[in-house]
Amino acid sequence: MGFSMLFAFLILMILGVPLFLSLLSTSLLGIIMLGDFSLLRVMSQQFFGGMDVFSLMAIPFFILAGILMNRSGLTDRLLDFSRLLVGSVRGGLGYVNVVGGIILAGVNGSAAADASALGSILIPPMVKDGFSPSYAAGLTAGSALIGPIIPPSIFMIIYATMTNTSIGGLFAAGILPGLLLGGAFMGMNYIYSHRYQVPVADFTEVRKRKKEILIRSLVALFAPVIIIGGIVTGIVTPTESGALAVGYCIVAGIFYTRQLTVRVLAESFYETVRLSSSIFLIMGAATVIGWLLKWEQVPQRFASVILQAGLVERPWLLMVVLSAIIFPVGMFMEEVSTLALLTPIFAPIAMKAGIDPFHFGVVMTLNVTIALITPPMGACNYIVAAVGRVKLSDVFMRIWPFIGVALLVLMAIISFPPLTTLLPRMLDL
Secondary structure, eight states, X not given: OHHHHHHHHHHHHHTTOOHHHXXXXXXXXXXXXXXXXXXXXXXXXXXXXHHOOXXXXXXXXXXXXXXXXXXXXXXXHHHHHHHHHHOSXXXXXXXXXXXXXXXXXXXXXXXXXXXHHHHHHHHHHHHHTTOXXXXXXXXXXXXXXXXXXSSSOHHHHHHHHHHTOOHHHHHHHHHHHHHHHHHHHHHHHHXXXXXXXXXXXXXXXXHHTHHHHHHHHHHHHHHHIXXXXXXXXXXXXXXXXXXXXXXXXXXXXXXXXXXXXXXXXXXXXXXXXXXXXXXXXXXXXXXXXXXXXXXXXXXXXXXXXHHHTXXXXXXXXXXXXXXXXXXXXXXXXXXXXXXXXXXXXXXXXXXXXXXXXXXXXHHHHHHHHHGGGSTTXXXXXXXHXXXXXXXXXXXXXXXXXXXXXXXXXXXXXXXXXHHHHHHHHHTTO
């Protein structure tokens, strides 16, 4: 039955059926094959139950905060701060791209949003300063991967919700790996800039406006402080921190930058509803198929295979094997559904092997995140190609070194658990 459901799901995806409908249709096929039509009543309960989770309420707030940051002009101020911080060296705009990705990661937790913001603002000037278009687009896509790793993270919220893991603890676990990923891309930019002799950009005007930029940036920098500081210190819940960030962005956008009009606010709310509803529909549909797989004891059968192979006694090897499954699945499937489908199967196995839940949560999140720049799906590739006006074929051809660097960081995180467990233990989360 499992292979028949998988085949049906792939056919529906190829035909272009919306993802949540593909998942629900596959579940319906599974019930028909079982012949127990009484399960249809449970199907609707599981669908709404998958969306009716309190911790998921944080997702719309983080999405809205990111949109408001972009539309209020606060994102531009953050990138000006990045230019002032790391721009005045060879390949400076490449470093600005990565630092901008790190700072923006502390606001919305979405790689797609970061790719759009960074790409539209930085790719054209990077090309003008001597970077190749494909490299500029690839670095932007790579920088966007930091978004779901450094808190807040939509992917981590989904994982934590499904495994009853502390969201605050998982957020803290992502800080060092996110910084490591950013450092790896900076190292890559250093090598590229010196190998191809990228000229030092002229930041004379930026340095002249140093005081003005610092003052303007402080207002924008306060948004990630509210989110990360509030959650990590335990003063507020993730949902409350998201709501506070939204309120702050609205006030700053109306009274400070004065770019948030009634129309812009309405468009922002509409975009938030559109993006959030798609995530919630996928979560509900994935919960249905996950419940059906549990009903047929698919997770237990998979766990028995792992036990027979002796991988539970080798946590490092188990993590590598599970990553080798998660990563290719993420290449061909939407990331939220990948998390929702595989987490209930893989997380219990990892816990049985004694792997720290924060450690495995970060590893699983990073696996799914890297798939965002991996062909043929690679949503971030499409975004940077569109906003940066770069040929998609060029992006696909030149993205592989960035994927390789991200996979090296993943292996480092798998091999050194303290990278993920140190901060949660220090903060007692």
